[in-house]
Amino acid sequence: MVTEPVYPKVASDGSLVVPIRPPEPREAVAVADYPGPVRGERVVVLQASAWVFDVRAVSEKHRDNRGRLVVDVVHEEAYYAGRTAEPTTLNAEIVFVERPRTV
Template identity: 70%
Template sequence: MVTEPVYPEVAPNGALVVPVRPPAAREAVAVVDYQGTVRGQRVVVLQATEWVFDVRAVSEAYKDDRGRTVVDVASEQAFYTADSPPATTLNAEIVFVERPSL
């Protein structure tokens, strides 16, 4: 598990309970452009009319037999409940790492 430290601002009156800002927003990065490990990452898939969430990459990006860069993905539920989740191979240009590393 990866964690991010919280740095609350100290209230002018020295109060111990102060509002905490939410974490900085991160922009999703296409798998073809991502420099880190993709396998196991939560990803978002672009479809013709919608974004598909709750998906995990089950492989690293690789070249298929037609020379395209692709990645295998599975539903998040299957990723956590099956030893070998049923995967779908998608073009890596339409699969985005949801929360890329800072």
């Protein structure tokens, strides 16, 4: 698990105030270009007319029988429910790691 520190501020009355703000935005990275392991990562899939969210990678990137770089994905509901869902194999160029780890 990766954590990010939160720095409380001191209010005028001396109490600690923890600012509630979203984490800094991170640019999604195509699985084809992602340097780390992708199995288990939350990913976003680019389709012809929309982005598909709530998807998890269930394999590392690999070459299919035609030589294309691909990754297997399932809907997040199936991933967390522990159901054996048939994965969909997609081109690694259109699948993006949603929140890539910062170094």
